[in-house]
Amino acid sequence: MQLSGGRKQMTDNLYTPFLEATRNVFQLMLDLSDVAESPAEAFKCDDEVDVSIGVTGDLVGEVIYRFPRETSLNMVKIMSGMEIESVDDFVTSAISEIANIISGNVLTMLAGEDMKCDILPPVLKKSDDSREYAIRTACCISTSAGNVCLDIRLNHAK
Amino acid sequence: MLWKDKYELGVPLIDTQHRELFQRVDAFLQTLRESSSWEEKVQRVNETLEFMNGYVVEHFHDEEIYQKKIGYPGYEAHRKIHAEMVRYVLQVTAEYKQKGFDQQLMQQFAGKLLAWLINHVAAEDQRIAAYAIERGAEADD
Numbered sequence: 001m002q003l004s005g006g007r008k009q010m011t012d013n014l015y016t017p018f019l020e021a022t023r024n025v026f027q028l029m030l031d032l033s034d035v036a037e038s039p040a041e042a043f044k045c046d047d048e049v050d051v052s053i054g055v056t057g058d059l060v061g062e063v064i065y066r067f068p069r070e071t072s073l074n075m076v077k078i079m080s081g082m083e084i085e086s087v088d089d090f091v092t093s094a095i096s097e098i099a100n101i102i103s104g105n106v107l108t109m110l111a112g113e114d115m116k117c118d119i120l121p122p123v124l125k126k127s128d129d130s131r132e133y134a135i136r137t138a139c140c141i142s143t144s145a146g147n148v149c150l151d152i153r154l155n156h157a158k
Numbered sequence: 159m160l161w162k163d164k165y166e167l168g169v170p171l172i173d174t175q176h177r178e179l180f181q182r183v184d185a186f187l188q189t190l191r192e193s194s195s196w197e198e199k200v201q202r203v204n205e206t207l208e209f210m211n212g213y214v215v216e217h218f219h220d221e222e223i224y225q226k227k228i229g230y231p232g233y234e235a236h237r238k239i240h241a242e243m244v245r246y247v248l249q250v251t252a253e254y255k256q257k258g259f260d261q262q263l264m265q266q267f268a269g270k271l272l273a274w275l276i277n278h279v280a281a282e283d284q285r286i287a288a289y290a291i292e293r294g295a296e297a298d299d
Contacts, residue, residue: 025277025281028277028280028281029273029276029277029280029281076269076272079160079272079273079276080160080187080191080272081159081160081184082187082188082191088265089262089265089266089269090190090191090265090266090268090269091269092266092269093265093266093267093268093269093270094269094270094272094273095269095273096269096270097269097270097272097273097274097277098273101273101274101277
């Protein structure tokens with residue numbers, strides 16, 4: 001499939017819309033203005049909430065949002081104003097909705113470049129490394145609420 | 159306290175309803191998350207849920223009337239977002255009753271509701287305010 005200039009640039013660098021959307025959502029919803037890029041290699045976490053958002057349309061695949069336990073708890077604390085001590089159904093559901101909102105914002109940016117995509121409801125799951133993707137990049141950020149890493153795994157629709 | 163002053167749109171009716179909605183969701187979360195047993199709090203959770211369901215529909219309706227009144231260009235898209243949320247709330251409430259007041263389902267519902275409401279009021283609804291201000295400025299010209 002031949003892509004137009006803007007679309008090609010957008011898919012070559014999907015990192016940028018995901019970073020921008022995450023920054024906007026964190027600023028608006030969590031009042032976090034210290035969102036900074038961090039190298040993917042530096043993101044190491046054994047205890048995390050993995051939220052997968054399936055993508056369909058001109059791009060097909062998934063984006064896995066990796067929220068370390070502490071980040072998840074901090075984010076929900078900021079939103080609810082309540083002390084939260086463990087990652088339970090309430091926390092994973094709130095975090096999943098944030099992943100859903102960020103992904104929805106990215107779709108709006110892609111639509112601006114005439115790329116039509118849709119997203120599937122969030123699913124809690126570990127990443128499946130058995131599949132190959134034409135677009136494979138990680139967008140990791142650090143904030144005062146903790147780190148987050150977005151694992152982008154997409155193919156162009158045939 | 160969930161409410162923040164930055165959520166204000168400058169439209170008294172909508173701001174009052176938003177404050178009320180946030181207070182209701184706050185009360186719902188406080189009850190749901192308190193350390194007492196599920197048996198002890200389920201009745202209060204159900205009462206708050208029932209009231210909130212009615213209030214969400216009423217607020218969305220009033221907000222849509224306001225959008226129409228000012229000729230908000232994003233009215234149709236915004237109405238769809240409201241309709242999807244109402245559908246989700248009704249579907250979860252029905253499933254919750256059918257499952258005999260399942261706690262896990264209610265915790266999941268509360269988590270999504272919290273994040274959805276904050277984003278909706280902090281982002282989507284602010285666009286209505288921005289349009290109303292712009293329109294007001296134009297009218298003054």
